[in-house]
Amino acid sequence: MKRYDVLIVGRGIAGNTLALTLLNKGLKLQVVDLPKANSPSRLAAGLYSPFTGKKTVKTWLAAEIFPFLEHFYRHIEQISGTSFLHVKPAYRPFLSIQDYNEWTGSGNEENSAFFLSSNPNHEHYRPWIINPFGGIEYKHSGYVDTVAYLDAGEKMLLENNCLSTSFFNHTDVEETEDGVKWGDALYRYLVFCEGSQALKNPFFPNIPIVPNKGEILTLHIPDFPLTEIITKGAFLVQKQPGIFHAGSTYRWKFDHDEPEERGATEIKDKLNKWLNVPYEQLNLQAGVRPASKDRRPLMGYLNEHPRLLIFNGLGTKGISLAPYWAEELSKFIIHEKDLPEEVDIRRFYLN
Numbered sequence: 001m002k003r004y005d006v007l008i009v010g011r012g013i014a015g016n017t018l019a020l021t022l023l024n025k026g027l028k029l030q031v032v033d034l035p036k037a038n039s040p041s042r043l044a045a046g047l048y049s050p051f052t053g054k055k056t057v058k059t060w061l062a063a064e065i066f067p068f069l070e071h072f073y074r075h076i077e078q079i080s081g082t083s084f085l086h087v088k089p090a091y092r093p094f095l096s097i098q099d100y101n102e103w104t105g106s107g108n109e110e111n112s113a114f115f116l117s118s119n120p121n122h123e124h125y126r127p128w129i130i131n132p133f134g135g136i137e138y139k140h141s142g143y144v145d146t147v148a149y150l151d152a153g154e155k156m157l158l159e160n161n162c163l164s165t166s167f168f169n170h171t172d173v174e175e176t177e178d179g180v181k182w183g184d185a186l187y188r189y190l191v192f193c194e195g196s197q198a199l200k201n202p203f204f205p206n207i208p209i210v211p212n213k214g215e216i217l218t219l220h221i222p223d224f225p226l227t228e229i230i231t232k233g234a235f236l237v238q239k240q241p242g243i244f245h246a247g248s249t250y251r252w253k254f255d256h257d258e259p260e261e262r263g264a265t266e267i268k269d270k271l272n273k274w275l276n277v278p279y280e281q282l283n284l285q286a287g288v289r290p291a292s293k294d295r296r297p298l299m300g301y302l303n304e305h306p307r308l309l310i311f312n313g314l315g316t317k318g319i320s321l322a323p324y325w326a327e328e329l330s331k332f333i334i335h336e337k338d339l340p341e342e343v344d345i346r347r348f349y350l351n
Helices: 013-024 062-080 097-104 146-159 195-200 261-271 315-335
Strands: 002-009 029-032 085-087 090-093 135-138 142-144 180-182 185-192 209-220 229-232 234-240 243-247 280-292 298-300 308-312
Touching: 002 013, 013 029, 013 062, 013 146, 013 308, 013 315, 062 085, 062 146, 062 315, 185 315, 195 209, 195 280, 195 308, 209 261, 209 315, 234 261, 243 261, 261 280, 280 315, 298 315, 308 315
Parallel strands: 002 029, 002 185, 090 229, 185 308
Antiparallel strands: 085 142, 090 135, 180 185, 209 243, 209 280, 229 234, 234 243, 298 308
16 A cells, blocks of 8 residues: 555645645655636735735734745745746825824834835825825735646646546545555545635534635736735736736625626725726636634644644635645644644634
8 A cells, every 4th residue: 555644635725835845845745636717726816915904904923924935935936947926015005194094003114114115105106096195015015826836836746746636535535543544545644725615524514614705807907007016995916017906805695606797896996996097807707715714724633533634714815824834734744743722723623
C-alpha cells in the first residue's frame, strides 16, 4: 500500500495554498481536485488590504499576516516561474467631512503608520476620483491574479505527481489506527478544503459555515490612467489596460449561485458616488464564499476524528489569510503544535 503524509481534498485558494506550503516543506502528499468553471476561487478579485469595513479599521493580525503573504506569493512566483502578485497602493477617498472626521478621530492613523502612505498625493487622483476631503492611501495592499496562481499551483503539483482528478466520495474514507485509508493509499492526515461544499461533509456535522454570495463586474474604462486600487463601498482594480474589476456584493440569503442584475446595480450605485468617468459593463460573475459564523478560519479536527482535518471559513479574505494559516496548520501536521483557540474548529463544538 502506498503511504503519504497528507491527502488534501479541494484546491481552491485554501487547498492550493496548503498544498504548496506542505510541498515546499518536503511532505509527501496527494491533492484531489475536481475543477469547476465557476469556482469562487477562480472568480475572486484576489484583493488584499490591511484595512477593512465601513469604518476603515485595521485587519485582524495585519502586522503578522501581510508581510507573510507577500513573502509567500513571491516565493511561489519564483519557483513556479509565474507572475501573479501585484503589489499596489489602495486609495480610499473621503466623500464627506464626516468620513474625514471618523478617520482622524479613530486613532487608526497613529496605530497603523506601517500600512499608510505618509503624504498621499490627493491631486494625483483628481479629476478621475471624487475626493473633496482628501483620503488615505494604504501600503502593503494589492491583488493576486487567482487564475494564474491556481494554474501555477496545478503545474507544480502535476510536476511532483501530487494532483489527482479522481472522484472523491466521503464514504470511501476509512479511518484506521495508522491513519486514513482512501483508495489504495494510507495517509497520516486528510485535510478537507472544500469551501461551501463542506456543508455536506458528514465528518463535520452542523459546521458553522455561512455561505456568502458575491458578484463582481468587469468594466471597460478607456483612457483611465490610475493603476492604484480604489476602494470606497466598492473597489475598482485594473486587470489590464482599460479593463477593470469592480465589486463586490455580499448576499447572505440567496436561492442560486448565478449572478443577478441587482448585484450589478448595487455595485454601480456605489461606484457612481466617487468614480468621475464613464464606463461600460462587460460582464457580471458570481461566486459563493465560505464564511464562518465568527469571521475566523475553521481549522483542525473534531475529537472523534483526530486524523481528519479541515481548512476552511476564510470568507472574503482567502488571499490574505490562506498563506499565514496554512503555515500554522503545517506546524500542527508536522510538529503537532496546537492551533490557536480562535481558529480551532472545536471552539464551536465544546460549549
